[in-house]
Amino acid sequence: MDIQVRVWRQSGPQDKGQMVTYDVKDISPDASFLEMLDVLNEKLILDGDDPVAFDHDCREGICGMCGMMINGVAHGPERATTTCQLHMRHFKDGDVIDVEPWRAAAFPVIKDLVVNRGAFDGIIQSGGFITAPTGTAPDAHATPVPKPDADAAFEAATCIACGACVAACPNGSSMLFTAAKVAHLGLLPQGQPERDSRVVDMLDAQDAAGFGGCTNMGECAEVCPKGIPLNLIGRLNADYRKAVGKRR
Numbered sequence: 570m571d572i573q574v575r576v577w578r579q580s581g582p583q584d585k586g587q588m589v590t591y592d593v594k595d596i597s598p599d600a601s602f603l604e605m606l607d608v609l610n611e612k613l614i615l616d617g618d619d620p621v622a623f624d625h626d627c628r629e630g631i632c633g634m635c636g637m638m639i640n641g642v643a644h645g646p647e648r649a650t651t652t653c654q655l656h657m658r659h660f661k662d663g664d665v666i667d668v669e670p671w672r673a674a675a676f677p678v679i680k681d682l683v684v685n686r687g688a689f690d691g692i693i694q695s696g697g698f699i700t701a702p703t704g705t706a707p708d709a710h711a712t713p714v715p716k717p718d719a720d721a722a723f724e725a726a727t728c729i730a731c732g733a734c735v736a737a738c739p740n741g742s743s744m745l746f747t748a749a750k751v752a753h754l755g756l757l758p759q760g761q762p763e764r765d766s767r768v769v770d771m772l773d774a775q776d777a778a779g780f781g782g783c784t785n786m787g788e789c790a791e792v793c794p795k796g797i798p799l800n801l802i803g804r805l806n807a808d809y810r811k812a813v814g815k816r817r
Contacts, residue, residue: 570595570596570597570598570657570660570661570662570663571592571593571594571595571596571662571663572592572593572596572605572657572660572662572663572664572665572666573590573591573592573593573663573664573665573666574590574591574593574605574606574609574665574666574667574668575588575589575590575591575665575666575667575668576588576589576591576609576621576668576669576681576682577589577668577669577670577681577682578621578681579670579678579680579681580680581679581680582677582678582679582680586678588667588669591609591612591613593605593608593609593612596608596657597657598656598657598658599656599657599658600656600657601628601653601654601655601656601657602639602645602652602653602655602656602657603623603625603628603635603652603653605657606621606623606668609621621681621682622679622680622681622682622683623635623637623681623682623683624636624682624683625653627653628653629653629654630650630651630653630654630794631729632729633651633729633730633731633732633794634731635651635652635653635731636651636652636671636731636732636733636736637652637668637669637670637671637682638667638668638669638670638671638672638736639652639655639666639667639668640666640667641667641669642737642792643671643733643734643736643737643792644731644733644792644794645659646659647659648791649793649794649795649796650794651729651731651794668682669682670682670683670684671684671686671732671733671735671736672736672741673732673735673736673738673741673780674741674779674780674781675688675735675741675743675778675779675780676688676732676735676736684732686730686732688743688778688779688780689730689732689743689746691774691777691778692743692746692747692750692771692774692775692778693730693750693771694774695770695771695773695774696751696763696766696767696768696770696771696774697750697754697767697771698754698763699754699759699760699762699763700762700763701759701762712758712759714757714758718756718757719756719757721752721756722752722753722754722756722757723753724796724797724798725748725749725750725752725753725756725797725801726749726753727795727796727797728746728749728750728753728793728795728797729794729795730746731794732746733789733792733793733794734746734789734790734792734793734797735780735789736792737788737789737791737792738781738783738786738788738789739784739786739788740781740782740783740784740786741779741780741781742780742781742782742783742784742789743775743778743780744775744780744782744783744789744802744805745789745790745793745797745799745801745802747771747772747775747805748797748801748802748804748805749797749801750771751767751768751771751804751805751808752801752804752805754767755767755768755804755808764808764812765808765811765812765815765816766812768805768808768809768812769809769812769813769816772805772809783802785799785802787799
């Protein structure tokens with residue numbers, strides 16, 4: 570299949586960017602979206618041009634590094650799919666595809682499709698941990714956890730911090746990410762000692778990093794490649810109110 574890709578090109582954080590159109594020919598429908606970009610970059614290098622910079626690592630839908638906007642949708646048109654797991658068969662021969670980086674004040678562009686997601690690290694460092702000494706691995710079922718709580722904690726823990734929720738949110742909010750990181754610890758017995766301080770500190774770090782506020786648009790959950798549910802934001806808000814009430 571032959572396609573056209575219009576890619577955001579930006580040499581550096583302070584440089585002005587623009588969309589540049591490229592023709593990419595003879596792409597296998599079974600190729601992944603990143604493999605298509607690899608083919609484009611091989612052509613650019615052979616032509617003496619600068620290849621398109623984009624993030625990637627595992628290419629197995631695990632790490633979340635491959636995030637980019639494809640035709641205005643984070644990770645592309647397929648639900649619960651990362652960019653590296655999106656295949657070209659979901660497009661048509663002759664399609665024109667727009668590829669852009671995450672658009673958020675807290676995710677400044679480094680180059681082309683690469684953005685700095687270090688703000689997520691700051692949120693995790695502020696409270697995404699437990700201080701209880703764990704020692705060696707405990708025996709199975711040594712600490713009883715109700716199955717609904719265990720299932721909900723596991724669901725929240727599947728967040729891969731790709732940033733799609735931020736890119737999709739009209740406000741550039743990271744509430745779904747923060748809610749997932751707060752919930753997967755707060756649902757387990759080991760996470761209870763810091764439960765109150767965790768939610769307050771992580772939300773403070775989120776605001777300090779420049780993320781927008783949540784207005785419950787729900788687009789974050791729609792594009793999340795791991796299907797993190799929107800109701801975790803409600804749980805986060807409830808935990809925050811309780812924590813602040815205790816402090817008062």
